[in-house]
Amino acid sequence: MYQKNFSRSPYPRNRADAARRQNARFQSRGPNRQSINSANYVSRPIGETIKEEYVAKNRFADFLIVEELKQNILGRGYEVPTPIQDQTIPEILNGRDVVGIANTGSGKTAAFLIPIINKIIKNSFEKALIMVPTRELAAQISDELKSFSQNIRLTKVLCIGGASMNQQVYALRSNPNVIIGTPGRLKDLINRRLINMSQIKTVVLDEVDRMVDIGFIRDMEYILGLLPHERQSLFFSATVSPQIAGIIKSFSNDPLTISVKTHETAANVEQDIIKVRDAGDKMEKLHAMLRQEEFKKVLIFGRTKWGVEKLSNSLTQNGFLATSIHGNKSQGQRQRALMEFKQNRLQILVATDVAARGLDIEDVSHVINFDEPATYTDYVHRIGRTGRGNKLGKALTFVM
Numbered sequence: 001m002y003q004k005n006f007s008r009s010p011y012p013r014n015r016a017d018a019a020r021r022q023n024a025r026f027q028s029r030g031p032n033r034q035s036i037n038s039a040n041y042v043s044r045p046i047g048e049t050i051k052e053e054y055v056a057k058n059r060f061a062d063f064l065i066v067e068e069l070k071q072n073i074l075g076r077g078y079e080v081p082t083p084i085q086d087q088t089i090p091e092i093l094n095g096r097d098v099v100g101i102a103n104t105g106s107g108k109t110a111a112f113l114i115p116i117i118n119k120i121i122k123n124s125f126e127k128a129l130i131m132v133p134t135r136e137l138a139a140q141i142s143d144e145l146k147s148f149s150q151n152i153r154l155t156k157v158l159c160i161g162g163a164s165m166n167q168q169v170y171a172l173r174s175n176p177n178v179i180i181g182t183p184g185r186l187k188d189l190i191n192r193r194l195i196n197m198s199q200i201k202t203v204v205l206d207e208v209d210r211m212v213d214i215g216f217i218r219d220m221e222y223i224l225g226l227l228p229h230e231r232q233s234l235f236f237s238a239t240v241s242p243q244i245a246g247i248i249k250s251f252s253n254d255p256l257t258i259s260v261k262t263h264e265t266a267a268n269v270e271q272d273i274i275k276v277r278d279a280g281d282k283m284e285k286l287h288a289m290l291r292q293e294e295f296k297k298v299l300i301f302g303r304t305k306w307g308v309e310k311l312s313n314s315l316t317q318n319g320f321l322a323t324s325i326h327g328n329k330s331q332g333q334r335q336r337a338l339m340e341f342k343q344n345r346l347q348i349l350v351a352t353d354v355a356a357r358g359l360d361i362e363d364v365s366h367v368i369n370f371d372e373p374a375t376y377t378d379y380v381h382r383i384g385r386t387g388r389g390n391k392l393g394k395a396l397t398f399v400m
Contacts, residue, residue, distance in 0.1 A: 036372065036373070036375075036376050036379065038273055038397075038399050040376060040379070041271055041272070041273045041369075041379070041395075041397040041399070042271055042272055042273060043269075043270070043271040044270055044271075054083050056080050056081055056083070056086045057086055057087075058081060058086055058089075058090070059079055059080055059081070060073045060074065060078055060079060060080070060081060061074070061079070063089055063090065063093065063114070064090075064093055065093070065114065065115075065118040066118060066121045066122070068121065068151065068152055069114065069117055069118055069121065069148070069149075069152070072147070072148050072149065072150050072151075072152070073114070073148065075150075076147065076148075078110075081107070081110075082106055082107035082110075082111075083102070083106070083260040084100055084102040084106045084107055084108055084111050084258070084260050085107050085110055085111045085114075087258045087260065088100050088111045088112075088258050089111055089114055089115060091256055091258070092111070092112065092115040092232070092234060093115050093118065095232060096232075096255070096256050097232060097233045097234065097252040097253050097254065097255040097256070098234050098235070098255060098256050098257075098258060099235045099236075099237075099240070099248055099252075099255045099256070099257040099258070100112075100234070100235070100236040100237075100258050100259075100260075101236075101237060101238070101239070101240060101257065101258070101259040101260070101261050102236070102238065102259070102260045102261055103238060103260075103261055103384065106260065108206065108236045109140075109141055109144050109206070109360075110144070110148070111236070112130070112204045112206070112234050112236065113141070113144060113145055113148055114148065116128045116130075116178065116202055116204075117145070117148055117149050117152065117154065119201075119202065120149075120152075120154050120177045120178070121152060121153075121154075124153065124177075126177060126201055126202070127176075127177060127178075127179075127199045127200050127201055127202075128177065128178045128179070128200065128201070128202040128203070128204065129178075129179050129181075129186075129195075129200045129202070129203045129204070129223075129227075130178065130179070130180045130181075130203075130204040130206065131181065131182070131183060131186060131203070131204065131205050131206070131211070131220065131223065132180070132181075132182060132205075132206045132207055132211075133182065133183075133207050133210040133211040133214060133216060133357060134182065134207075134210075134354055134357060135160040135161065135162060135163075135182060135331055135334065136325075136334065136335075136338060136354065136355060136359055137206070137207060137357060137359065138158055138159075138160050138180050138181055138182055139158060139160070139335060140359060140360060141180050141206070142156060142158045142180050145178060145180070154177050154178065155174060155175075155176040155177050155178070156176050156177065156178040156179070156180060157171035157172055157176045157178075157179055157180070158180050158181065159172075159179060159180065159181030159182070159185045159186055159189055160181055160182050160185050160331065161182065161184060161185050161331070162330055162331030162332075162334070163331045163332075168185075168189065169189075169192075169194055172189065172194045172195060173194075175196075175199075179195060179200075182216075183211065183216040183219035183220055183223065184216070184219060186219075186223055187219050187222060187223060190223065190226065197223075197226040197227055197228070198228055200227050200228065200231060201228075201230075201231050201232065202231065202232045202233075202234070203224065203227055203231060203232070203233050203234070204234045204235075204236070205220065205233075205234070205235050205236070205237075206236045207236070207237065207238075207357050208220075208235050208236065208237040208240075208244050208247070209237045209238055209239045209240070209241065209244060209377070210357045210381075212241065212243050212244055212247075213377070217243060217247070220247065221247065221250075221251075224247070224250075224251040225251075227251075233251055233252040233253070233255070235247075235248055235252070235255070238261065238377075238380070238381070239377065268387045268391065268392050268393065269367075269383050269384075269386055269387035269392075269393045269394065269395050270392065270393070270394045270395070271383065271394075271395045271396075271397075272394075272395075272396055272397075273396070273397050273398075273399050274289075274396050274397070274398050274399070275399055275400075276398050276399070276400060277400075278400075282370070282398050283314070285398075286300075286368070286370065286398075287318060289368075289396075290315070290320060290347070290348065294365065294366075295347075295365060295366055296347070296363075296365045297341075297344065297347065297363055297364050297365045297366075298347060298348045298349075298364070298365065298366045298367075298368060299341075299348075299349050299351065299355065299361070299364050299366070299367050299368070299385050299386070300348060300349070300350045300351070300367075300368045300370050301350075301351055301352070301353065301355075301356065301367065301368070301369050301370060301371065301373070301382050302350060302351070302352060302370050302371045303352070303371035303372075303374075304352070304371075305326040305327055305328045305352055307371065308324050308325075308326045308350050308351060308352050309324050309326065309328070311324075311350050311370060312324035312348075312350040315348055315350070320347060320348055321345070321346045321347045321348065322346060322347065322348035322349070322350060323337045323340065323341070323346055323348075323349060323350070324337065324349070324350045324351065325337045325338065325349060325350075325351045325352070325354060325355055326351065326352040326354060327352065327354060334354075337349060338355075338359070338361075341361065342361055342362070344363075350370075353373070353374075353378055353381075353382070355385070356378060356381040356382045356384075356385070357381050359385060360388065361385060361388075362388070363391070364385050364386040364388070364393065365386065365393065365394065366386060366393070366394045366395070366396065367382055367383045367385055367386045367393070367394075367395045367396075368395075368396050368397075368398075369382060369383075369395070369396070369397040369398060370398055371398075372397060372398070372399065379397075382395075383395035
C-alpha cells in the first residue's frame with residue numbers, strides 16, 4: 001500500500017470509468033510524441049477476476065524434435081509450452097512460414113530457437129539468420145541459444161554494434177550455423193561480403209514492430225531482399241501495422257498467422273500513477289518509494305540518455321545501488337549493467353527505451369516511468385518487464 005503523500009491516482013478501478021472522469025494529458029515534446037490519457041496508466045491485475053486458463057495441446061516431449069534437444073529443454077525445467085510455443089513450434093517444424101503475434105514475455109524466443117536447433121542437428125550445414133532491434137535482445141537470444149544447444153554441435157555469431165568488429169569478422173569466416181544481429185551491423189557485414197546470404201535457409205525477424213518504429217525498415221527490406229527465394233521466414237511481433245503487413249507479404253510464402261495476444265498490457269501488472277508538482281517533488285517521492293521494503297528490484301525508465309545518466313548518478317550519490325543503461329554506453333558497459341541487475345547485485349537499473357523490448361529479467365518488482373513514454377506502445381513494452389512468468393508486478397508512472 002503506497003503512502004498517501006505519494007498522491008495516488010484518484011481514478012476508480014475500472015479503466016473505462018477512469019477515462020470518462022479524467023482527461024489529464026501531457027503535452028507532446030517532439031515530433032514522435034503522442035498525447036496519452038493518464039487513465040491508461042491505471043489498471044488492476046486481471047488476476048483479481050476469473051480468467052480462463054490456457055490448456056496446452058502439447059508438451060515439449062510431444063514435439064517431433066531430436067532427443068538431445070528434448071533433454072536440454074527438460075533440463076531447463078520446461079515441460080509445458082506457452083501458448084505461442086504450443087501453437088507455432090509444430091507449424092515451424094513442418095516448414096511453414098509463420099507470423100507469431102504475442103504479448104511481451106510470452107516465450108517467443110524459444111518458439112523459433114527450438115525448431116532452428118532441431119534443423120541444425122539434422123543437417124550440420126543448415127544456416128539461420130535472426131534479426132532483432134537492439135543489442136541487448138540479440139545478446140539475450142544468443143545466451144538462450146547457447147543454453148538450448150548444450151552438448152550439440154552448433155556454431156553461432158553475435159553481430160551487433162558497440163562490440164569488436166574484428167571478432168565478428170573472425171567468427172563469420174568459420175561459417176557459423178546461426179547469425180544473430182541488429183540490422184545496421186548486419187547490413188555493414190553483408191556489404192563487406194562477410195555473410196553469404198545465399199546459404200541462409202531460415203530467417204527470423206523478432207520484435208518487428210520495434211524495428212519499424214526505430215527506423216530499420218529500409219535495412220530490413222534490403223537484407224531480406226538478398227536472401228534466397230527458397231527459405232523459411234518467421235516473423236514475431238506484438239503488433240502488425242500496415243507497414244509490417246507489407247513486409248510480411250513481400251518476403252514470405254503463404255504465412256500462417258498465429259495470434260495469442262490477450263491484453264494490451266500485462267494482465268498481472270498493477271498499474272497506477274504518482275502525481276507530482278515539479279521536478280523536486282518527483283525526485284523526493286522517488287527516493288521515498290525506493291526506500292520501502294517492497295521496492296526490491298526496480299527498473300526505472302527515462303526519456304533521454306543524458307537524463308537517465310543524471311538520474312542514475314543522483315541515486316548512487318544518495319546511497320542506492322543503481323546503474324544505467326543507454327545508447328551512449330559501450331556494449332560491455334551495457335552488458336555488465338544488465339548482468340549485475342539480473343544477478344540482484346543492484347536494486348535499481350535506470351534505462352532508456354533500449355531496455356523496454358524483449359529483455360527477460362526475473363523478479364522485477366516494479367517498473368517506474370520517471371519520464372512518460374513517447375507512445376502508448378512504448379508504455380506497454382516498458383511495463384512488460386515486470387509481472388513476468390505469471391508473477392504479479394507493479395508499474396508506476398509519474399505525471400505532472
